[in-house]
Structure formats: C-alpha cells, structure tokens
Amino acid sequence: MMKERRLQHSLRMMFSGSLAVGLGLLAQPLQAQESEKEEEAPQQMQRVEITGSSIKRVAAEGALPVTVIKADDFTKLGSTTAAEVLSNISGNQTNYTTSANVGAGRTVGAAADLRGLGPNKTLVLLNGRRLANAAFDGSAVNLNVIPVAALDRVEILRDGASAIYGTDAIGGVINFITKRSYTGLNLSVEGIAPEQSGGAEKRFNLSGGIGDLDKDGYNFFGVVDYHSQNAVKASDRSFAAPGGRNPGLGMNIGSGNSYPANYYDIDAGQSGNPYAGSGCKPPYAFAQGGVCRYNSQAVIGIVPKTEEIAVIGKGTFKLDADNTASIEYLHAQNKIKTYVASDVFGGDGSGDGSDYLINPNSPYYPGNGITPGSASGGPLSVNWRSVDAGQRVGESKNSTDRLLLSLDGTLGGWDYKTGLAYAMSKASDALVSGYLDSNMVREGLLNGILNPFGAQSAAGIDYLNRAQVRGVTLDAKTQVTSLDFTASRELFQLPAGPVGFALGGELRREQANFNVNHALSDLVESTGSQDSKSASGSRNVKALFTELNVPVAKTLEAQLALRYDGYSDVGSTVNPKVALRFQPAREIMFRSSYSTGFRAPSLYELNDPNAKTYTAAPYNDPLLCPGGSVAPDGIAARDCGQQFFKMKGGNKNLQPEKSNSFTLGLVIEPLPNVTASADYWNIKIKNQISVIPENDIFADPVKYADKFVRNPDGSLSHIIGTNVNLGNVHTSGFDLGFAWRLPKTAWGNFGLSLDGTYVSQYDYQTEAGGDYLNNLALYANGGVIFRWRHATTFNWSRGPWSAAVQQVYTTGYRDQNGSQVAEAYRNRQIGSYTRYNVSGSYTGFKNLTLTAGIKNLFNTDPPASNVTDNFQYGYDARYGDAIGRAFFVRAGYQFF
Incomplete structure (x- = not known):
C-alpha cells in the first residue's frame, strides 16, 4: 500500500480544497513539520475517505x-471535554454546556450548535457513523459521552445538508474520529485547579493495544477514561453572587415563594408577610411591594458536579491484503448533579385543596406569640420555600452504548465499507435531596408542626426529614439499529482524469421510550410531572445515495450527489448536492456547493411527555398584575413576580424542516508556508422546530394569548412552551482561515493560525408567514448570534520543548433587557469577550511527556448580563467561562 503523506501535504490539502479552513484552530508542532517535510519527497499519497465524501481518493x-x-x-x-473542544470552533455559535443543566431537567447534557441553528440541526458522528441521540432532548447527541481521550482528530464539515451522512445535517457535520489502531500501553493523569473556589477537575486515562495489523494480521485497542469536575456555587464567583439583586444590571428580582412565607388572608382578601415591615430575613429575603421576595439565584450551584467514564475497545482483523473486519464497542456514561434553591410550595389562594394553609390554632399563626403581626383569624394560604430542608439536589444520568461490526477494503476493483450497528442511549432524572412530599407539607402546615415564617423546631426538622422524597422520577431510552453499505470506484478516464463513483444505502430503525414514575413524581409538585404521561415512538428509515466526482477539465472538478430518504412516519424526500472545485493556478483555488436538506422531527420532539416546570425567571401575570401593579382581582403574593409553571414537551403535529444551503469559497497559498481561505455560506430553513422563549410569551400576551392557561378563578395555571414549528430562518456569513508556518530558525520553529467566522445575517420568524426578526448581535429568540468569533493560536517548538498561546475572541451584543430589568437599563450593550490559554510541553524524559498550562490566563470574568432565561443570573452560562483562571498539569507515560 502507498504510504501516507504527513503535515506538509496537509497544508496542500487545504490549498486544493479538501480541508476547508485547514489547520483552522491549531497548527501542528513545527519541529514535526520540518521532519515531515524532509521525508515527503519519496512518499506517495494514500487514498483516504474525507468527511463530506464517500469516494476514496488522493x-x-x-x-x-x-x-x-x-x-x-x-x-x-x-x-477535557468534547463540548470544550468545540467551544473554540468559530462556527459553533452557541454551546449547550453542562452548566446549562442547572435548574433544567430532561436535558441533552451538552450539545454542539453549528451556525446557531440549534443542536438538532448539527449531525454528530463517531467514526463516520451515528450515535444514538440523547434519551432526553433526543434530537442531539450528548457530547459528554464522546470518549475524548480515545480521539485521533475531529473533522468538521461546515457545509450543511450532507447528502452522504444525512440531509438532517442542516448546520453541518462533526465527525469524532478515534485512533485507528494502537500498540503499547500508555497512562496519562491530569489535574486542573482553578484559582477560585470550586470547579477542580481530574482525569485518568489508560490506553493500550497489541498486534500490528500489517505484520500480525490483527490489532486490539482499548481506552478507559475517567473525568470529574467539582461544582461551583454562585457565592464562589463575584459576578454570580448577587443573584437577582444586582443594581449594576438594573435587576431586583426575587421569587414570591419566599422564606419567610408570604400569605394570602382568604377571609380578608389581603396579601402580606409578617416580616415585610422589618426587611424580611436577610441575606436572601428582601421586602418588595408589602411582601418578601427570595433571592433564589444567589444560592444555586452555577456549575454542576460532573463525573464521566468512557470505555472503548476495538479489534481489527486483516482478512487478506485488501480487506479488514472489525468489532468496536463503546460504553460511556456521565452523571450531572445540580444544586438549586429549596423546594417551593404555593397555591392559588382559592382555599381549595391545592393551597398550603395554616389555621388560626397553629402556634406559628401571626399574632399567636411566635410570629409577629396579626391576621383576620381565618386560614392563610402561604407561598413558602423550605429552607430548613436544604437545597434541592438533582442528579441526571446519561449513558451511551454502541456495538459496531464492520467490513471494509477493496473487492473487484471497488472500495467498500459496510457496518451493522446497534446504539442505545439511556437517561434518568432523580431526586437526591431537598425535594419534599407536597401532601406531607400540607398536613404539617395544617397541624402546626411546620413553621412557614421562620426556623423549624426539632419536631419540624424531623418532619421535614421524613418528608424527603428520593429516587428516579423520569427515565428514557433511545435505540438505533442500522445497516449501511457504501461502495466506490473509478468508472472511467476522462481527458482531465478519472471519474469517481459511489453508491450507498442505509436501513435504520429508531425507537424511543419516555417513562414517568408517577408513584414518586406525583408526590413532589415542583417536579411538574403530575400531568405527564409515559410515551413511546418508533420509525423505520431507509436511505439510498449516489455520488459522482467528475474532472470536467484539468482545472475544474464537479461533485454531484443525490440522496433519497424514506421515513415511515413523515414520508419521503429526495435531496441533491452539487459542488465545484476550480483551480486555475497552483496558488489559488475556488470552490462552491449547493444542496437541499430535510430534517424529520425527532421521536423526542414528537413524543416527549408534556410536563410542567417552573419558569427560569419570575414574571408578572399580564392580566392580574400588569406592569407589576396588582389588578382588582389579583393577589400580589400569587400574581406578581412569580415563577409560574411552564408546560414543556413534545408535539405530534410538528412538520419536517426543509433547507437550502449555498457556499462559495476561495483558498490561496501566496507563499509556500502560508495558506488562507474564505468561505461564504448561506442557509435558509423552513418550518424551524423550536420553542417560544418564555420571556417572549410574557412580553407579548396579546400575540401569545393562546399560550396562557388559566384556572377557573382566572389565576394563571401555566404557560405553554411545547415544541412548535416557528417559521423560517435565514442566515449567512463567512468562514475565514489562516495558517502561517515561519521558516526554521535557531530559536526554534514558529507558527500562527486563525479560525474565524463572521455572520452577516440571521433573521427568523416566530410563526409561519410572520415578520422576520433580527437575532444578530442581540439577544433574541432565546439566545445570541455573534457577529464575529475567532480562535488564534501561536505555536513554538525547539528540541523537546514546545509551547502554545491561544486567544479566543467574541464580539459584543445587545443584552436581553427583559421586562424584569429596570427601564433605565434596558438598552444595555455587552462588550466583547477575550480569553487567553497558554501551555508548554516537555518530552526530554524517556517515555514521559509533561504538559502544564493556564486556562483563562488573565482571569477574565464572563461579560455581565441581565439575562433571565437561565437559572444563573449576572452572566450568560452558555457563552462565558465561570471557572476563571485555572492551572493544569498533565503527565503521560508510555510503558512499552
């Protein structure tokens, strides 16, 4: 077989167009580049398969x-995680990070989001094949289960709607590729110590393999990787510690489910709090509008505690000189433990069975000697937070398993590959502590054991301990069984070169099950699962695709592809893709592509059980407390500044998304050691599947009147935030890449690279046929689309020493500026955000590699933000680094 060309040829791969931005993010160590350059002359190029094409070619x-x-x-x-790797990719506009799990159940864990189109439109692969989507939020792969320590590289196809892997890849394709084979035994240990409290990480990795595929005819390779990170509390970081009381951002937000409790005197028809006149009970409760508010966001964990383990094993067997068989198994699991404020209890003040009442004979009734003040002598309905029961602690578990049997090689002049795969993803949400049996709390208040206005007695503490509810409330499982086959060859010769042809197909069975443990979840009203119903769904998918690579002229090449997908539940679709590469001179190349896409709603988006959860932020009922002023039929403690219930879940009436994608690019090599690229992209999507942000619903109650569900007495029961087809999206921009390898010097080898994305347009509709709204450089539609992002890396190497400095930069944007923020602060702009990472490595000891570095070198806080869509206040956890400056060391030892 022909030998593989190394890095010097990789630069030319960029130039010729197969690797778009090329070294984009990080340049290779330059000493290796020089030695590879010296070896290049006698070598020949290997025919390989590049992400984005099924035709094996030079x-x-x-x-x-x-x-x-x-x-x-x-x-x-x-x-240390796949999400962190992708956060430095400029085209990955937003990251659903592990931190975003705080205060949110049934999540994907962590997800990629190319072009800011949503994680459900980024196709994530492992070794060119699909993983099962996360069982919760099952429209995307959970990045936390990607075995980072087993990876050889990550390939990112920035051109959407892949006719090869699936036309649901509207935003692009991310292919995580593990090491193909390995011999020896290697142990690596890593520790990360933040300068501030919390967030410490550790990693242990053991990898080994035996057998030389060419000499022995086999290779067995395996990796075991363990990673954990400690939690970070809001009080550990100055930008999060204020919670909802942040005057610098115009925020004075607190929950009406307070400690001490607010009450509604049913007989007198009045709201109040016995401690409002004395300032409530600081530091977390404060007086506002005659009642107390609780600063719940000041007592949460802003970064969860996580633990991940991944095991991957692969055996490869050489059947003959041209064909191999392999078996691969992946098991990965992760646990996310989140910490939020104490459990909440509140009714609608109607005096019926849904209320939490205290009677006049309770020792804690206002005026009975313990609690100050007085009431009418009738029952009081309270809105209470059980601080003495501790924080609510929840734990989400996600796991992925995949077994793959595959054959690949050459047969009868055809390059082929085929595989039979079974992939499964499981997830569960569990109550760990702080969640209380709602009916026991009602009884404890009624019989005078529980004190909603102050500290509990010994009997009260014992009662709260007995009221604790623990265990799994929700679990889900997704399964994918697939059989795929691809064959390619050169059909015939044209004057400009050979015509390449590929034909492939796939049969896929998808299944999803979502189960609600009502025996447990119904006990705790704050889980919102009382109205949920277990659900399941399945579908069969069949696909057939073909691809042609035609050298039209010596300087012009065309790639033509066509894909058919047939879904048993939403119908069939045919989508083409056309790509051109024009190289008029050695130093310049042009490329362009056009494709259409089709994404069926996922089984999760269709069947996710509808369940209620609290809104991320408190709001005013637009009917009973408009603008924060209590209406005649309103109750301040119930209708003003409340975290209302929000109904989340699937929608069986969803329609498929369709897209059109166009790219036009240029790659130049003005000097032998300099490569630059620019690629324009333009994507249009119809029938985008998403949810209407809760802030938008409350901000326009007339437009979204059908999203408000009310109780018989007119009070707000919940808002509807289930999946819907919002309308269309139109986005465009430029990807820019640059790589410069300086000539070798006596001081060592130097290199510089840039990976950047400029977004020129991002318009969206909130409903079919509605007006187009702008999401570029301003917070809207539940997030931000940044105008410019880049990562620049400077590398140096000399002998056994090497070092790297990386800058990650993001432009600013207009803040959310929601209705909860003081009007004087609603035109607030957020500035740009820059972080630097540095590292150095030494390989001078036999079999030992040492690396040390600093992440976020200048300890740059995330930009201050008044966003209230997340449970973290004071900054946006999706775009900012809450850890701060962190020191890391890693040692890797090669035993043999």
Missing part, C-alpha cells in the same frame, strides 16, 4: 470546507 482532492483538529493540539491546551 486526499488532496475535494471541494467541500472541512476543518481538522488533531487531538494532540486540543489536549495541550487543557480541553
């Missing part, structure tokens, strides 16, 4: 924009 061919990141490069800079 790697320098191709017309699609692909970024390749080597695992050695992102581990040197301290990236």
